[in-house]
Structure formats: structure tokens, C-alpha cells
Amino acid sequence: MELGLLYSGGKDSTLAALLLEEFYDVTLTTAQFGISDDWKHARKTAETAGFEFERLELDPDVADEAVEIIREDGFPRNGIQHVHLHALEELAERGFDAIADGTRRDDRVPTVSRAQAQSLEDRHDVDYIAPLSGFGRTAVDRLVESHLEVTVGPSEAIDRADYEAELRTLIAEEDGPAAVGDLFPDHEQTYVTDVR
Amino acid sequence: MELGLLYSGGKDSTLAALLLEEFYDVTLTTAQFGISDDWKHARKTAETAGFEFERLELDPDVADEAVEIIREDGFPRNGIQHVHLHALEELAERGFDAIADGTRRDDRVPTVSRAQAQSLEDRHDVDYIAPLSGFGRTAVDRLVESHLEVTVGPSEAIDRADYEAELRTLIAEEDGPAAVGDLFPDHEQTYVTDVR
DSSP states (O other): OEEEEEOOSSHHHHHHHHHHTTTSEEEEEEEEOSSOSTHHHHHHHHHHHTOEEEEEEOOHHHHHHHHHHHHHHSSSHHHHHHHHHHHHHHHHTSOOSEEEOOOOTTOSSSOOOHHHHHHHHHHHTOEEEOTTTTOOHHHHHHHHHHHEEEEEEEGGGSOOOOHHHHHHHHHHHHHOHHHHHHHSOOOEEEEEEEEO | OEEEEEOOSSHHHHHHHHHHTTTSEEEEEEEEOSSOSTHHHHHHHHHHHTOEEEEEEOOHHHHHHHHHHHHHHSSSHHHHHHHHHHHHHHHHTTOOSEEEOOOOTTOSSSOOOHHHHHHHHHHHTOEEEOTTTTOOHHHHHHHHHHHEEEEEEEGGGSOOOOHHHHHHHHHHHHHOHHHHHHHSOOOEEEEEEEEO
16 A cells, blocks of 8 residues: 655654555655755755655645745744644655654644544545654654664754745744744754764 | 554454554464453454464453453543543563554543653664554544455454453453443444455
8 A cells, every 4th residue: 555654854754664564565754845955955865764755745835825824823833733734735645555744642732633634534535644642752762763864953953844844944034043032932942963 | 673563453453553564574462361352353363364473472360450440430431531541551562663552642541641652662662653543433443444345243242352352351250241232332333354
């Protein structure tokens, strides 16, 4: 069975790929608006780990909508969620038997509710799988430590291809770099360099 | 890392074992009150599939409490849930690094909420993992078809070692066989005979 996994090059989506590869023919798909070239980092990790890779082009209007949501809220959570649901809809149109993402049990964003999952499956005749949704933070950290080689650092210094990076770039272009610091809390990100 | 998985011999818990075996040293543990010998069927499947197997003895008082709940409700859901949470508490005391069960995204019972999972982890210093909780019914069915050999039939004809079987036996002994038919809806169960 062919499965497309939304892939950022981060530890969660890489671990999700390892969990699924015994059961599916996994293609790592990195969603992007064409705002930056960060998707190339995800492609590099995908190639190093031996997975098929595809780009998934998103609707630029959705980036503008997400930025507007983030400006109004003053924090990025709902804007990132908006992009994630759009990315799953686009991925569901690609003809895979199943689609997946790297959302964890303890993630605040993005989250896909049971009702949203069922709706996605029914409308697109595809299975939606969140292989890490039954794993808590500690369990994920332990598996990452034993199976992945990662680089950790603050969000702005790490080369990964998540929506946040492109939305940060868009906001910096439109509102200036200071706006990014106001809207996005500092937190550490990880980028996977290899699998063991 | 050592992981103990609550195991019935059914398709969900067997599939959960296959998903986890790449990442953990999995021991299949069948919880039982000592009411019937159905746990031997689970042991047989565990041995056929090449997994370590242990019995997990539950508190007989919990079976009595569950039967009382089922009699009052007129349906088995909350009684089975009561036993499942007790079984997880007992399993968490066994010294595994992680414990797991076969609950699916679409299961109505048993279910373990995010708060219950976190509480279990914090109190017992153990990871709780529900590897199928990100899989819907169709995805599970497809994986079962490609990876397991199963026997399907009505609940009373299938040899598996879930709590329901022992609670049915207890109710039949105390209230007569007709009570079982009144309290437990007819539904088909599967028992795994081998993995592919």
C-alpha cells in the first residue's frame, strides 16, 4: 500500500516514517508555499534515510490566510493548524492509499480530531494515520535518541521545512523581522540529519 | 527497551505487537482473573508469532465490580473499561520501561484519555503507548488482511482471552446463561491464528 507522509525533516515526522515503513510504501512529502527553499533540507534527510520524496505545493492564499490569523491572534497556533489541515486535504488528492502525519499525543498544534480524520477519510476515500498519536513526549524522546541523529537549536537557526519557517519568512517580509519575534515564541527545534 | 503489551489474542493487540516490535522488546501479557483458561489461546498465538508471553493476574474484586456495573447499566461498556484501567495499573507495576494496549482510534471501549495516559505515566514512571490509536477501522482492517491470519465468528464461539470472555463466564455462572445474551450485544470477534 502506498502512503504519503507529511514531512518536515524534524524528529516527529522522521520517526513516524520509521514506524510506518514496515507496513507501507512510504513517500515523504514536504508541503510548501514556494516562499523559501527549506524543503531542500527535508529532501536531503529523506534521501539519507532512503525514502522516496515529493514536494506538495500548497495554495499561496492559505499562507496569507494563516498570516492574517496569526496577526489577529498574536500567536501562531491557529495559523499553523489552518495550514496543516489544508496540506492534508492536498495530500489526500495525490492518489495514495493512505496519508499520515507526525502529530503526537501531547501536541497542541497541529491536531487532527477524530471527526476531522473521519471526514478526510470519507471525502477522499483514503486512510488517515497518525502513527505517533498514541505516543507521549517521553516515549518519542526515547525513540528519537535510539533511532535518529538530530541537530537541536532555536527555531530561526534550524534548517527544517515546516510551515512555521515559511510563515515566519512571510511575516518578516511583510511586517519586518521584529514582528516574527513578537508573534512566535522562542523554542527549540530539531532537524534530523540521519537515521541509525 | 522492555515493553509489556496487554494482549488478548485478537487482531488489534496482535497488530499492535507487530507495530512495536521493531522498536521495543515486546512481551505479550494477557490479563486474567483466573475464571477461565482462555488465556492459553493467547499464549498459543503469542508463541506462534514468536513473542515472549506472560500472564497478568488481576484482582478478582475488580471482576465483581465490573459485573455489578454491567448489571446496573444493562450493557458491558463501562464494566470492560473498569477492568481495562485496572489491568493497565497492574501492568505498570511489572517493571517494564513502557506499557501498551491495542486500542484503536474508533474504539468506544476501552479508551484511555490523554489525561489518564499522563497520570499512568507520572505515577508509575513508565511510558504508555497506544500504537493503534492513530489508525481508523479501515486502516486496521487492511493491515490485518495483509499481515495476520484470523478466525472470525460470534463472541461466544471464538477462543480469545479478553476481559469480556471472563465477565461473560462470571455472569453466566451467577445469573444463568440467558443473562449473558441480555447484557452483551451479539457481535463478531476475531482470533488470530498466525502472523504472515
